[in-house]
Amino acid sequence: MIETKGAFMPELPEVETVCRGLAKKLAGRKIKSVTLNRSGLRVPFPPALRKLADVKVASISRRAKYVLMNLSDGRTLILHLGMSGRLVIFGKEDVYKPATHDHLVLTMDDGARVAMNDPRRFGLATLAQTDALENHKLFRALGPEPLGKDFTVKYLAEKLKGKKVAVKPAIMDQRIVVGVGNIYASEALFAAGIDPEARAGDVGPAALKRLLTEIKRVLKRAIKAGGSSLRDYVQTDGELGYFQHQFAVYDREGQKCKGCVCDIRKTGGVRRIAQGGRSTFYCPVKQAGLG
DNA sequence: AGTGTCGCCTGAATGC
């Protein structure tokens, strides 16, 4: 069984890790049936989802924080985990025990199951034609992948030019770049030494270059660690791999920023502010300006 | 169009 930890905020690295787990277990297998335990999540389940049966999972991919199960009939099952969503994979040897908030369950032809569990129900599951995904309502306005070759300093500079909005909400804007959520936005700005409240348009080229580098770096590092809060139970021999990324500033109000040169006795530690209703964590010394 | 705020939703943590 592969599952994710309780306090789980699926950002891009976590979704990437989930996709890799799914690919390993499901690619080439056939979905035998779909069980829906409610009428929908953030959006209603389409009627076609209930009828999904006897179709092969051709491949698994990811766009932004969406899990894409590309099916052999030309359609894609689109899953989004929202705030609290998890995909729990039960291998063919496992016994599936229905859990509270299992809203959608895929049963595979070999008996394996995938349960989508989402207490807060901010997630989403829907179907679309694979070849029309780019123009799908969910995808057409999305910016480039942060780890892709289109996410360059030149691109970012053009996108942020003249913007009055603070740089932190700007890099969390899906239209500018996808997959940078609240955790990694704070972490990348800290690593780049940029004040999260600086106007996006005021961040100079050198600082932007560092910001871009650090966005890529923190995401890659988290993917390498298997997602910041994913645990992988290999049920046969009980081997447990448990990854817990240590954040430098996120959720560390009043504590020492990890790896920072500042003096906590003078700063009082990591500072926390609200931007657009979301918590931002930063170092008042390292991130005193535009870098 | 750009920008800012709100609400969806439940469970964990906290307050009295």
Added chain:
DNA sequence: TGCATTCAGGCGACAC
């Protein structure tokens, strides 16, 4: 102990 309140945030809706 137990009930009420607060907080967490991805993302769409909405107002200005």
